[in-house]
Amino acid sequence: MQxxxxxxxxxxxxxxxxxxxxxxxxxxxxxxxxxGHLSLMRIAKRSADVVVTSIFVNPTQxxxxxxxxxxxRDFKRDEALCEAEGVSYIFYPAPESMYGDGYxxxxxxxxxxxxxxxxxxxxxxxxxxxxxxxxxxxxxxxxAVFGEKDAQQLRLLRRMTTDLNFPVxxxxxxxxxxxxGLAMSSRNQYLTRQEREDALCLSKSLNLAKxxxxxxxxxxxxxxxxxxDLINDFKTPKIDYIEAVDDRTLAxxxxxxxxxxxxxxxxxxKARLLDNTVLE
Amino acid sequence: MQxxxxxxxxxxxxxxxxxxxxxxxxxxxxxxxxxGHLSLMRIAKRSADVVVTSIFVNPTQxxxxxxxxxxxRDFKRDEALCEAEGVSYIFYPAPESMYGDGYxxxxxxxxxxxxxxxxxxxxxxxxxxxxxxxxxxxxxxxxAVFGEKDAQQLRLLRRMTTDLNFPVxxxxxxxxxxxxGLAMSSRNQYLTRQEREDALCLSKSLNLAKxxxxxxxxxxxxxxxxxxDLINDFKTPKIDYIEAVDDRTLAxxxxxxxxxxxxxxxxxxKARLLDNTVLE
Numbered sequence: 411m412q413x414x415x416x417x418x419x420x421x422x423x424x425x426x427x428x429x430x431x432x433x434x435x436x437x438x439x440x441x442x443x444x445x446g447h448l449s450l451m452r453i454a455k456r457s458a459d460v461v462v463t464s465i466f467v468n469p470t471q472x473x474x475x476x477x478x479x480x481x482x483r484d485f486k487r488d489e490a491l492c493e494a495e496g497v498s499y500i501f502y503p504a505p506e507s508m509y510g511d512g513y514x515x516x517x518x519x520x521x522x523x524x525x526x527x528x529x530x531x532x533x534x535x536x537x538x539x540x541x542x543x544x545x546x547x548x549x550x551x552x553x554a555v556f557g558e559k560d561a562q563q564l565r566l567l568r569r570m571t572t573d574l575n576f577p578v579x580x581x582x583x584x585x586x587x588x589x590x591g592l593a594m595s596s597r598n599q600y601l602t603r604q605e606r607e608d609a610l611c612l613s614k615s616l617n618l619a620k621x622x623x624x625x626x627x628x629x630x631x632x633x634x635x636x637x638x639d640l641i642n643d644f645k646t647p648k649i650d651y652i653e654a655v656d657d658r659t660l661a662x663x664x665x666x667x668x669x670x671x672x673x674x675x676x677x678x679x680k681a682r683l684l685d686n687t688v689l690e
Numbered sequence: 691m692q693x694x695x696x697x698x699x700x701x702x703x704x705x706x707x708x709x710x711x712x713x714x715x716x717x718x719x720x721x722x723x724x725x726g727h728l729s730l731m732r733i734a735k736r737s738a739d740v741v742v743t744s745i746f747v748n749p750t751q752x753x754x755x756x757x758x759x760x761x762x763r764d765f766k767r768d769e770a771l772c773e774a775e776g777v778s779y780i781f782y783p784a785p786e787s788m789y790g791d792g793y794x795x796x797x798x799x800x801x802x803x804x805x806x807x808x809x810x811x812x813x814x815x816x817x818x819x820x821x822x823x824x825x826x827x828x829x830x831x832x833x834a835v836f837g838e839k840d841a842q843q844l845r846l847l848r849r850m851t852t853d854l855n856f857p858v859x860x861x862x863x864x865x866x867x868x869x870x871g872l873a874m875s876s877r878n879q880y881l882t883r884q885e886r887e888d889a890l891c892l893s894k895s896l897n898l899a900k901x902x903x904x905x906x907x908x909x910x911x912x913x914x915x916x917x918x919d920l921i922n923d924f925k926t927p928k929i930d931y932i933e934a935v936d937d938r939t940l941a942x943x944x945x946x947x948x949x950x951x952x953x954x955x956x957x958x959x960k961a962r963l964l965d966n967t968v969l970e
Contacts, residue, residue, distance in 0.1 A: 421857060510852075512849075513853050514801045514802065515797065515800075515849055516799075517795065517797055517798075518796050518798055519795050520794045520795075521792075521794045522794065540854070544854055544855045547855040547856050548855045569795055570795040572790075572795075573795035574797070574820070574823050574824055575697060575828045576827050577701060577827060659792065
C-alpha cells in the first residue's frame with residue numbers, strides 16, 4: 411500500500427493503471443475509519459482491480475459553526491485499517507492543495523439538496539458534491555462506493571454523476587450497525603455514556619416505522635408522530651428532522667404509496683447523528 | 691469525419707482513441723461556425739492527434755428573455771466547415787440527451803462570474819460551466835480550445851478547470867476580426883446594415899483605449915469615459931458595460947498598474963456584442 415499526498419502523483423498512478431487495463435474503485439472518506447467504511451472498501455475490492463481510499467476532512471462541507479476542527483482524525487490507525495483491507499493507495503491530500511488561492515468553482519444540486527440535512531446545513535452538499543467532483547477528476551475511478559447511512563448524500567451524488575456525465579459507476583453499501591443497532595459513524599465518538607444509550611432511539615424509531623408500515627399504516631404524519639414520540643421519551647436527543655420522502659426525488663410524501671425514504675437527524679450533545687430506512 | 695449524436699458513442703470513441711495512445715482536443719461551439727471557430731480548430735489540430743468539435747446550442751446558458759430560439763443554426767454548413775478543417779468527429783447531441791428529466795446538478799463560479807456579463811446575464815455562466823463540465827466528462831479531452839473574445843468565459847473556464855481538477859489543458863485563441871475590425875460572432879448576423887456599420891465602435895473604442903494607455907494614461911475612469919463618448923457618438927449602440935478589471939481576478943481596477951482587461955458589451959438592436967483587449 412502506498413500513501414499519495416499530491417494530486418499530480420495520484421493522477422499519474424491512476425492513468426498508469428488505466429493504461430495497463432486495470433480498473434479502479436474509489437472510496438471517498440473523511441478518515442477515522444470504522445466498520446462502515448471497511449464495508450465500502452470490501453465492495454470496492456470486489457468491483458475493481460485496484461482500490462483507492464481518499465482520506466480528507468473536507469473543509470467546504472462544514473458550516474462555520476460546525477465541527478471541522480473537532481472532527482476526529484487518526485491517520486496512523488486509518489492507514490493500518492486500509493492496509494488490512496487490501497487497499498492499494500490512500501489519497502491523503504493537504505487542504506491547501508485541494509483549495510488553493512482564489513478557489514471559487516463549486517458543484518451544486520438545485521432541488522434535492524434543499525430539504526432534509528440541506529435545510530439545517532445549507533452549504534454542506536455544495537461542499538460534498540464539489541469535493542467528490544474533484545476526487546473523480548483526480549483519481550479518475552471506474553467505480554466509487556458510498557454508504558447508505560448518508561441517504562441524501564448518496565442520492566445527490568448519483569444525480570450529480572448522471573447529470574454531469576461523470577464516467578463513474580456509483581455503488582452503495584448498506585448501513586453497518588453496532589450490535590445494539592446504532593448506525594456506525596465517526597461522530598459516535600462524541601457521545602457521552604448517556605447519549606450513547608439514548609442514541610438507540612434512532613434505530614428503534616425506524617424499527618417502529620417499519621412495523622407500522624408492515625401493519626398497513628400509510629399515513630406519513632402518523633408514522634412520523636409515532637417516531638417522534640418514541641424519541642422524545644429519551645432524555646438527551648433533540649430532533650432536527652424526521653421526514654418521509656420519495657426515495658428517488660426526495661420530495662416529501664404524505665401517503666406512502668411509493669418507495670419512501672424515512673430519514674431522520676437527531677442531535678445528541680455535540681453529535682448530530684443520521685439514520686434512515688426505505689419503506690416499500 | 692463522423693458525426694456522433696449520442697453520449698455513449700462519443701465516450702466510447704474517446705476511450706478507444708485514448709487506449710490507442712491518441713490525444714484528443716475538444717473545441718466546444720454552439721455552431722453557426724465562422725473564422726473565429728475555425729481558428730480554434732486549427733489550434734486544436736496542432737495540439738492533439740484528433741479533434742472533436744461539439745455543436746450544441748446550450749439552453750442552460752440562455753436567460754428566459756434571450757435568443758435561444760432565434761440563435762442561428764446551420765448544421766449542414768457547419769459540418770462542411772469542420773470537414774474542411776480536418777476535424778475527426780462532431781459531437782452533436784440532442785438537448786434532451788444533455789438535460790434529462792429531473793436535471794438538477796450545475797457548476798457555478800462564485801466570484802469572477804458576478805460582474806461584467808454576469809451582471810446582466812445572471813444564469814449565463816452557470817450554464818456555460820455546466821455544459822463544458824459535461825463535455826469534458828463525455829469527450830474526456832486532453833486539450834480544449836476557447837476563444838479570447840469571450841474573455842470572462844475563458845477566465846472562468848480556466849478557474850473551473852483548475853479548481854475542479856479537470857485533467858484538461860485549456861488553450862485560448864486570439865480574437866478573429868473582419869477586415870474592418872469587428873470581432874467575429876455568430877450574433878453579427880442579427881445586425882442591420884446600420885448596426886453593422888455602427889458596430890465598428892467596439893474595436894474603435896478599444897483602439898482608443900490602447901492609444902491612451904500607450905500615451906501614459908493609467909486612470910480607468912478617464913479611459914472608460916473616452917470609450918463611452920466614442921461609442922455614444924454612434925446612433926444605434928446601447929452600452930451594457932465598459933469595464934477595466936484585473937486580467938487575472940476580474941476585480942475592477944481604478945488605476946492600471948497591472949495587466950488590465952478592458953472589456954465591453956454593447957447592444958445593437960437584437961445583437962449583444964462583446965469585445966475586449968488586455969492593456970499591459
